[in-house]
Amino acid sequence: MVKKLTVFFFLISSFFYSQHTEKELKNVLFDIDFSAAGPKEIKKIDSLIKVCKKDSYNDCAALGYLKIANIYDKMNDTKKSFYYINKVEKENLINSDTDFEVIFYLHMQKSFLYQKLGERVESFKQLEEIYDEAMKTGDAYFIYLINRQYASKYDEVNKKELSLKYNRTAYKYSKIYRENKGNRYRIDKNRLSNSYKTSAYLGGIYTDLNQLDSAKIYIEEAIHNEKKVNDIGIKYITAFYAGRYFKAVKNVKQAQYYLWICKNIAKNYYKSENYQIAVAGELKALYESLGQKDSIGYYSNWLLDIESLSSEQYQTLNDTVDQQNELENAERKKETKSLFFILSLSIAACLLFIFLFLYYYRKHKSKNLDKIDIPHQMPVQESIFKEVIQLAKENNPEFLTRFNEYCPHFSEELLKVSPLKISEIRFCAYIYLNFSTKEIAEYTFTSVRTVQTKKYNIRKKLNIPSDMDIYVWFSKLLK
Incomplete structure (x- = not known):
């Protein structure tokens, strides 16, 4: 009976969603309330993904998987979150024509994942790979989101000044997004809620820096903004940083009021240990300052329970990552x-x-005995070509030098189109030599996904039309 209802629901959903364009289906995804999302919303997104794949809307399908991964992360099911992030690459939804929006969210979600694993270097790397491109888009939404993530990571390693710098950039662009001059951006509830959170974040970092006058300005602004959008996420963030601020200024009553709001939201909506540990730690510190032993004991035990569950989750996630790496290695050996x-x-x-x-x-x-049998001499150009190919396969530092001797006008012609970096010209040389994505990844010791992303960035910089194969474009460069 349940299976029949599921099939019936899917058929109805398929009929409804099939009447929409990919852009409209993306908007359906973004309109799903993240803060209150759970199994019901996941089923809805899953149905939408099936329709997207049926119509070959790969960008929409990828965004759907990432949205589900984000919801599972909020529900503290890191294994399923990782599973859905992985599906984006396993189903080959990323290619040279993929919209930057998808690549942006994929890197953001992976950054969250590595942060949970405690792999800060890899977490930063995921952001670094898209930071320049995000800034170049001029899209205020992308810019404030990625700067906010940088601020969060620097705050975690106690680099408060750097955190303040990125928080201020995020705050500036969140206001530009909300102003929406020229109706450039689509304003939906989830994005609007995220943009208002920047006030609370700034108030929090000023509290940490003990600049309480500045903190007061942004906390009051956050409390005022929180009333503009009925969203659990902004209520949690505002209550959390307001509680920290009032604790810092010794206003116990207000600190308790906001931290209790925060605790109730965390227990009912955010099962992820990050949310619960943060508020439990603040309440424990508050009651320690008041000397209330019963409350200290309660929140100490709560912290221990969260950390114990968190440890199990991390182990499960690490095992999943290890299994995935083993599968990838086995596949690589097979290839x-x-x-x-x-x-x-x-x-x-x-x-x-x-x-x-x-x-x-x-x-x-x-x-023809009258002809002298002279040994065949390999043409000079052919000899250089073979040497260039060998240097490319070895990822030898001399590769680009010898390549420029083989194709003396290649770099010059590229630089006429766009001011590329040396590393980008080197990458273009691999493409000109007709190496495949897998070959480039193998010879340069990078992942296939990284090569695909670089191809995407090169295509953008050189203004290669989306309907033209990148290899064809390079083959015509010197003609």
């Missing part, structure tokens, strides 16, 4: 064996061809 087999056959075929060629060549020459 290497297949490639070796193909190369062996190719070499054997080439040797056979050379043998036959020499046989008939000598046979033909024997009829």
Whole structure:
């Protein structure tokens, strides 16, 4: 009966959603209230993803997976969150034509994941790979989101001044987003709520820096803004930083009031340990300052329970990551064996061809004894080409130098189109030499996804039309 209802629901959803464009389906995704989302919303998104895949709306399907991953993260199911992040790449939803919005959210979600694992370097790396591109878009929403994430990570490692710098940038662009001059942005509840949170974050960092006059300004602004949007997320953030501020100025009554609001929201809506640990720690510190032993004991035990559950979650997630790495390594070995087999056959075929060629060549020459048998000399250009290919496969630092000797006008022509960096010209050389994405990844010791992202960025910088193959474009560059 349940299966029949599920199929019926999917058919109804498919009929409804199939009448929409990809942009409209994306808007349906963004309109799903994240703060209160749970299993019901996940089923709705899953149905929407099936419709997107049916219509080959890959960007929409990828965003759907990332939205589900975000909801599972909020529900403290990190294993499922990781599973849905992984599906984006497993189903090959990312390619050179993928919209930057999808790449942006994928990196953001991965950054959250690595932060949970305690791998700060990798977490920062995920943001660094998209920061410049996000800033170049001029999109206020992307700019304030990524700067807010940088601020969060610097705050975590206690670099308060850097956190303040990025928080102020996030605050500035969140206001630009809300002003929405020229109706450039789509203003929905989730994005609007996120944009208002920047006031509370700024109040929080000023509280940490003991600049309480500045903190007061932004906390009051946050409390005022919180009334503009009926959203659990902004209520939690505002209450949390307001509670910290009032604790700092010794206003116990107000601190208790806001932190209790925060605690109730965390217990009912945010199962992720990050939310619960934060408010439990603040309440424990508040009652320690008051010397209330019963309350201290209560929140100490709550913290221990959260940390115990968190430890189990981290272990599960680490095991999942390890299993995924093992699968990827096994797949890579399988591909290497297949490639070796193909190369062996190719070499054997080439040797056979050379043998036959020499046989008939000598046979033909024997009829012309008056001709001198001069050994074949390899043309200079062919010799350089083979050397360039070998240097590329070895990822040798000399590769670009020898490549420029082989194609002396290549770099010059590229720089006429766009002021590329040396590393980008080197990457373009690999494409010009017709290496595939997998080959480039193998020779440069990077992931296939990283190569795809670089191709996307190069396509943008060189203004390569979306309907033109990037290899075709490079093949015409010197003609």
